[in-house]
Amino acid sequence: MxxxxxxxxxxxxxxxxxxxxxxxxxxxxxxxxIAIMGDNGAGKSTFVRQITGVEQRTRGDVIFDGVPVNFxxxxxxxxxxxxxxxxxxxxxxxxxxxxxxFLGREKTKFDWLGPFRLLDYKxxxxxxxxxxxxxxxxxxxxxxxxxxxxxxQRQCVAIxxxxxxxxxxxxxxxxxxxxxxxxxxxxxxxxxxxxxQGESLILVSHNMRQVFDLVDRIIVFRRGRIVANLNxxxxxxxxxxxxxxxxxxxxxxxxxx
Amino acid sequence: MSDQSDGTGGLxxxxxxxxxxxxxxxxxxxxxIIVIFEVLGAIYMQQSLLFDTRDRFDSIFNxxxxxxxxxxxxxxxxxxxxxxxxIITAGIDLSSGSVVGATAMVAMSFAQVAEVNGGxxxxxxxxxxxxxxxxxxxxxxxxxxxLLAGTVNGILVAFARxxxxxxxxxxxxxxxxxxxxxxxxxPVSFPTEGYAKIGAGMMPVVIFLSLALLFxxxxxxxxxxxxxxxxxxxxxxxxxxxxxxxxxLMLVYMIAGMLAGLAAVILTxxxxxxxxxxxxxxxxxxxxxxVIGGVSLFGGRGSIIGTVIGALIIGxxxxxxxxxxxxxxxxxxxxxxxxxxxxxxxxxQQKRSAARA
Numbered sequence: 001m002x003x004x005x006x007x008x009x010x011x012x013x014x015x016x017x018x019x020x021x022x023x024x025x026x027x028x029x030x031x032x033x034i035a036i037m038g039d040n041g042a043g044k045s046t047f048v049r050q051i052t053g054v055e056q057r058t059r060g061d062v063i064f065d066g067v068p069v070n071f072x073x074x075x076x077x078x079x080x081x082x083x084x085x086x087x088x089x090x091x092x093x094x095x096x097x098x099x100x101x102f103l104g105r106e107k108t109k110f111d112w113l114g115p116f117r118l119l120d121y122k123x124x125x126x127x128x129x130x131x132x133x134x135x136x137x138x139x140x141x142x143x144x145x146x147x148x149x150x151x152x153q154r155q156c157v158a159i160x161x162x163x164x165x166x167x168x169x170x171x172x173x174x175x176x177x178x179x180x181x182x183x184x185x186x187x188x189x190x191x192x193x194x195x196x197q198g199e200s201l202i203l204v205s206h207n208m209r210q211v212f213d214l215v216d217r218i219i220v221f222r223r224g225r226i227v228a229n230l231n232x233x234x235x236x237x238x239x240x241x242x243x244x245x246x247x248x249x250x251x252x253x254x255x256x257x
Numbered sequence: 258m259s260d261q262s263d264g265t266g267g268l269x270x271x272x273x274x275x276x277x278x279x280x281x282x283x284x285x286x287x288x289x290i291i292v293i294f295e296v297l298g299a300i301y302m303q304q305s306l307l308f309d310t311r312d313r314f315d316s317i318f319n320x321x322x323x324x325x326x327x328x329x330x331x332x333x334x335x336x337x338x339x340x341x342x343x344i345i346t347a348g349i350d351l352s353s354g355s356v357v358g359a360t361a362m363v364a365m366s367f368a369q370v371a372e373v374n375g376g377x378x379x380x381x382x383x384x385x386x387x388x389x390x391x392x393x394x395x396x397x398x399x400x401x402x403x404l405l406a407g408t409v410n411g412i413l414v415a416f417a418r419x420x421x422x423x424x425x426x427x428x429x430x431x432x433x434x435x436x437x438x439x440x441x442x443x444p445v446s447f448p449t450e451g452y453a454k455i456g457a458g459m460m461p462v463v464i465f466l467s468l469a470l471l472f473x474x475x476x477x478x479x480x481x482x483x484x485x486x487x488x489x490x491x492x493x494x495x496x497x498x499x500x501x502x503x504x505x506l507m508l509v510y511m512i513a514g515m516l517a518g519l520a521a522v523i524l525t526x527x528x529x530x531x532x533x534x535x536x537x538x539x540x541x542x543x544x545x546x547x548v549i550g551g552v553s554l555f556g557g558r559g560s561i562i563g564t565v566i567g568a569l570i571i572g573x574x575x576x577x578x579x580x581x582x583x584x585x586x587x588x589x590x591x592x593x594x595x596x597x598x599x600x601x602x603x604x605x606q607q608k609r610s611a612a613r614a
Contacts, residue, residue: 054497075499090497092490094557095483103487104498106480115481115508 002066005030005169005200006051011060013046020046022224024060028169033191033201035211038221039244044204047221048173052084053077065168075104081168085158085175097142097157098128101164131164134197135190152183159190162199170194171202176210188214208237222246279551279558282606283566286549286599290570294577306573306580322580324459326572330546331461332527334568335520337543338465338472339513341564344547345476346509347489347556348414348421352428353517353543356406357536358436360521364399365445365531368392368452380446382439392451399522400515406432407514411507429540436533446530456527464523466565468516473561485509489556545592546571549599570595 006028013021021043028034036044050057053071062069064080071077074084091100098121107120107127128142137156139149146154155175162170172191176184191214194201205211211218212232220228220243228243242248294306304310309319336353343350369378371388381388406428413424439445454460476482484505487495496502520539525531550567552559571592578588 073499074497078499086497090491090494092487092494092557094486094490099483099487103483103495104500106483108480113479115484115505116475116479118478119480119483121478 003029004063005032005065006202007061007063008051009061009063011047011050011062012058013050013055014058019224021050021057024226026219026226028200028202031195031198031200032217033195033203033215034217034219035203035205035215036219036221037205037211037240037244042221042244043224044221045173046224048084048171048202048204051077052082052171078105078165078167083162083165083167083170085155085162085170085172091146091154091158093147094145096145097132097139097160098124100146100157101128101131101161105165127164128160131160134193135160135162136193137190138186150183152179152186155179155183155187156190159187162194167199169200169202171204173204174206175203176205176207184210208240211240212237220244279603280560280563280566282602283549283551283563283570287566287570287573290573290577294573294580297577297581301581304580306577322576326569326576327462327465328459329575330568330572331465332456332520332524333539333542334465334546334565335461335468335523336517336539337546337564337568338468338561339516340540340543341547341550341552341559341561342472342476342485342509343421343513344544344552344554345485345489345556345559346506347492347554348506348509349425349544349554350410350510350513351422351425351540352406352410352432353513353520354536354539354541355429355432355436356403356514356517357521357524357539358533359406359432359439360399360402360518361525361531361535362436362439362445362533363402364395364518364522365448365525366395366439367398368395368448368525369445370447370449373447378447380444382445389449392449392455395448395452396455396522400518403518403521404511404515406517407511408507410514411510414510415503415506433533436535439533442533444530444532448526448529452526453529454526456523456525461523461527464519469561469565476561481505481508486557489558491557542571545596548596551599551603553603554600 004027006026008024008026011021011024011026012019024043024047036047038044046055049055051062053073053076064082069080071080077084092103095103102124107123108117109120111117125142132139132142135156137160139153139156146157149157159172159175176187179187188210191201191203195214201215203211203215216232218228218230218232218235218240219226220230220240222244223246227246227249228240230240230243239248291307295308298304298306305319307318307323309316336357340350340353366382367387367390369381369388371378371385373379378388410425410428413419413427414421417424476485484495484500487498487500488502488505492502521536524535546567547559547564548554548567549570550559550563550565552563574592574595575588578585578591
């Protein structure tokens with residue numbers, strides 16, 4: 001097994017004439033937590049969407065867990081072991097916690113019944129509990145629908161998916177953008193728990209403090225290109241900001257931006 | 258969130274945040290409406306609506322009236338079961354009434370007897386070959402016509418991405434046209450004995466309640482049901498979770514179409530004739546049943562049980578007005594108010610429970 005969980009080579013995405021992502025070369029080690037930063041429209045979310053199969057890339061390679069992959073959709077990526085917490089929470093408000101965790105990959109009985117195969121509620125509930133305990137997520141009642149939960153609880157449910165399905169890589173797209181202070185703290189705690197458990201993580205965030213608190217390495221995007229690859233120990237906030245704004249460009253990326 | 262997480266895990270259960278099932282509210286409204294009619298009945302008619310107050314009989318309920326209440330909503334109730342599923346996906350089906358009309362004409366054409374009073378059937382649509390067929394033939398034909406209409410609805414909504422309102426509005430006009438074209442406006446009558454048994458007596462009620470039970474189970478305990486709620490709740494999330502949304506929507510509209518077809522078979526069997534105007538405004542009554550029963554037109558919320566209670570509410574109101582000897586026009590006015598009131602109440606409760614969370 002290679003030490004690298006995810007690698008992209010020359011990953012490019014054009015929306016018509018808009019070059020949203022150009023030649024992104026990127027590596028993520030097993031168990032490493034990295035942050036992706038950059039201004040709005042810098043290509044962060046585009047990058048995430050190419051890896052997770054939400055969109056199809058224009059060109060380039062994605063190598064996940066040692067094998068080149070071509071995900072046809074987010075479910076493919078999920079089955080391969082990439083869990084994504086999307087910016088717009090992909091939760092169904094009128095369903096409860098286990099239903100949401102297992103949406104699209106329900107545990108079932110009597111599979112010969114096709115679309116009318118039975119749901120194995122008990123087993124899904126048990127797995128949900130295990131996943132919640134593992135991530136340290138506290139939810140008043142897992143049988144409650146998402147509509148009755150606070151923003152923080154919703155985010156926690158979205159993140160708990162990761163722990164419920166032994167995934168190899170978790171991607172979080174702005175997980176705390178809409179949360180209050182306490183809720184943000186709770187989500188950050190979950191991220192730390194994942195770190196202790198050796199989960200690989202890509203965190204897309206605008207929050208400088210959070211990034212420095214949580215990750216090992218920072219990748220900066222600007223105008224569709226990766227312009228810096230910084231170890232958290234060797235850099236500081238001002239440094240990162242100058243990369244984000246374009247005042248500075250990493251030595252190895254000279255001429256790229 | 259009062260209990261700050263320290264990352265050590267664990268769950269807390271707060272009973273006060275438990276969901277109050279919406280069906281209980283609907284059932285409460287049902288009981289309230291019965292009480293109102295009982296009170297009005299006692300004051301103005303010196304009689305009870307549902308209970309037996311006559312000395313001659315020793316039964317508790319006025320069984321004849323109970324039977325009428327449920328029979329008159331059973332057939333539209335069958336349609337409402339399908340419509341409920343469509344509305345839960347945040348769609349709408351305006352075509353079911355017209356599909357009943359079209360299916361009634363087509364199915365009945367295959368259910369006719371050869372001889373009426375010793376002479377050849379005066380209303381025969383086809384030649385000899387289509388007369389005195391086994392009962393299975395018209396039933397299968399009826400279900401197929403309904404299924405076909407549902408399939409077209411499904412294709413338009415799921416694959417052509419035409420808004421459900423427009424797609425099914427088109428089908429509503431089209432199917433009504435088919436119903437009139439089929440026999441150039443003439444009624445189709447004289448079904449075989451076997452066919453006449455399908456909708457005789459309490460059969461519509463038995464079929465309605467069995468289907469309600471079956472679909473209650475399907476909506477709550479199968480992947481189909483879960484995905485139906487998921488799509489209505491958040492279609493983007495459903496797609497992101499890997500649910501094949503178009504295929505599922507297709508299936509939902511097909512089931513709704515087939516149930517409308519079945520309703521047509523039962524209706525023609527009960528009435529012993531098919532007319533092109535059959536099922537007129539059934540789609541609206543079916544939608545009313547679902548809405549009164551707590552099915553949200555925004556999708557994601559509602560249940561078959563709710564719709565069944567909604568159907569019973571409409572049945573009680575219709576019967577109650579007749580019982581109070583009030584004209585049918587008052588009935589429709591009150592029904593209109595109740596539909597709007599049900600939705601307004603639901604909205605208010607949603608807002609309150611959202612504020613509580």
